[in-house]
Amino acid sequence: MPRPEHHPHDSASRRRAGPGSLGTLLTELRLARGWSQLRVAEQLCAASGVPTVSRHEVSRWERQQRVPGKFWLNWLAAVLEVPVEELAVAAAASRPTTAGGGEGRDGGNPGVVRARQELLTSAHAWLTDPDGPVGPTITIPVEPIRATSVEPTGVVSVEPIRAVSGGPAWMDSGRSGRAGEQAPELPLDAAGVAGVRRLDDLVGGEDLLSSPAGRLTLTTARCATGRPGRQALPLVAEAAQLVGWLHTDAGKVGAALRAYRLALAAAAGAGDRSLGAHILGSASHLLSAFGDARGGLLLARTGYLGARRTAPAGLRALLLHRIAFGAARCGRHRPAYAALRAAERAAGRREPPREPAWLYWLDEGEFAAMTGRCLASLRRPLRAEPLLRAALTRPGQPRTAAVYGAWLARAYLDLGEWERAAEVADGALLDTVRSGSARAAAELAGVGRRLAAYRTEPAGRRHAALAAAARRYLPAAPPAALAG
Structure with missing residues (x-):
């Protein structure tokens, strides 16, 4: 399969982003070419005639940890086939700001910027060193907890959890259990996590997080179980x-x-590359939807590069759709269309039972809706x-109807059919209230x-009046942009 993501002539759209x-x-740029850090270092040394750049310097x-100066920026531009002005702008944005210099385009939340950068660093480690650590230390439960199942109806069966003096049911200190200690059961078993996942089809994230099922998740x-009980890590990764x-x-x-960073660490510890790739695809959707298309x-x-050889066809198709959506949001039309075509081919080879x-x-309906969203963005x-x-004809999923309704309204506006756009937006607004989804509210705000x-x-x-009346019932949408 050709690499849909490698298009060296899209620098203009990168600047627009x-x-x-x-x-x-x-x-x-390196991943788009399928290069390792060592390959970049070798290319730089060969092009410049200065054999001093190592893989470790590229990693820094x-x-x-370091920002290259003008000399190496020029050679990086030549090797990676990108205008040096683009690298210079990014380098200037990466250097520490002076006091009072502002917070960037993340809505003034340094915690979000830090969490984003930590996840990107972990993703890079996951791709380049499958057997190495990629994230924070996984914690270990310190008290017995009965396995619990959650039914898709929302009924949660929980046996009482015994209180333990001196600490909560889990610890954030990162300490592992004693050697040979029997790991306790997790609060939710596989059926319980699957039940909460299906509840997510019906209930908004805020409401589900505050429910008993959400708290157990x-x-x-x-x-996590640390050294003993490593078999529980895939379930922990799924829950995270x-x-x-x-x-x-x-x-x-x-x-x-x-x-997502915790989930990636657990999936890596379990050696599950497909689950790790899916986690990165989910995080990709988060960044693309909330204003960080490049991230x-x-x-x-x-995620796609790390699992394309082993992932099932359905997951490859999903990751290619994530690539297409991110590329579309960046304004990179050619790689977006290439990824959509590759996703369609992968979807045709699906074997759902496996x-x-x-x-x-x-x-099939979700694939079609995601394709429509990408085309609307393009x-x-x-x-x-x-x-x-x-996508709006699928019953019982108000958040899905709200999100895709917002994209359909955008399409009608692009067609000049503003009356139909307002009608669809009215319905999406009511579905956003029903679902309580901040993500849907963010889509509809635009x-x-x-x-x-x-x-x-x-x-x-009519739409303005409906929006004013519904405002008190809508969840607060996050800032439109998170990072560069």
């Missing part, structure tokens, strides 16, 4: 991935990024409209700003 960190940009640049995500997804839907970006594209590419249970939701509204319209131009028309006035 805004300046980001040099480390992220260098990693992105990518991790932003949180506790499971923050537990689900927690990241719920935090994403609740608009808690920093918490979602930290959960989302980088994570999607990393795929992981956590991909149950990825059916400003191809005629092609996007029927795919997105079909539509509302575009519809504001039609407030003098009946349909525009």
Whole structure:
């Protein structure tokens, strides 16, 4: 399969996406070529005639422990086939700011910026060193907890958890259990995690996180068995991935990024490359949806490159869709279309019975809706409209209807059909209230700003009035942009 993500002539669209960190940009350019850090160092030495750059120096640049000077920026531009001005802008953005210099485009939240960078660093480590550590130390439960199942109906069966004097049920200190100690059971078993995952189809992230089922999922995500009981790590990774997804839907970006990093560490410890790639794909969707398209594209590419040889066809198709969406949000049309074509080919080779249970939701209708969203982002509204319209006919999933309804309204606005756009946005607004999804609210906020131009028309006035009445019931949307 050709690499859909390698298009060296898309530097103009990278500039349109805004300046980001040099480390992220260098990693992105290197991965797009399938190069190792050693290969970059060798190319730099050969091109410059100065044999002093090692793999470790390239690693320091990518991790932003150092920022290369003008000499090496020029040679990096030549080797990576990118305008030196682009690298210079990214380098300037990566150097420490002076006092009072501002926080960047993340809404003034340094915790989110740090969590984003830590996840990108962990993703890079996961790709380049499959057997090495990629994230924070996994904690260990210190008290017996009965395995619990959660039914898709929302009924949670929990046996009382015994209190332990001197500490909570799990510890954040990173201490491992004593050698030979029998690891306790996790709060949720595999059926319980699967039940919460299906509840997520019906309930918004904020509500589910505060429910008994959500609290059990949180506790499971923050537990691991260390050296004994390594077989529990895949379940911990699944729970942490689900927690990241719920935090994403609740608009808690920093918490979602930290959960995804924990999930990646657990999946790496279990040796499950497919699950690790899926976790990076989920985090990619978070960044792409909330304003960091470049970071989302980088994570999607990393997940795809790290698992494309072993992942089932459905997961490859999903990761290629994540690449397409990130590329579309960056304005990179050619790699977006190439990824969509590759995703369609991979989807045609699916064997659902052999795929992981956590991909149950990825059916033909969802593929079509995701394709419609990418086409809408690429400003191809005629092609996007029927795919997105079909997504709204799926019953019982208000968040899905709200998110894809917002994209359908965008498509109608691009077609000049603002009356239909307002009608669809009205329905999406009500579905956002029903679902309580901050992610849906963020998608709809952009539509509302575009519809504001039609407030003098009946349909525009109606939507403005409905939005004003619904505002008190809507979750707060996170900032439109997170990072460069």
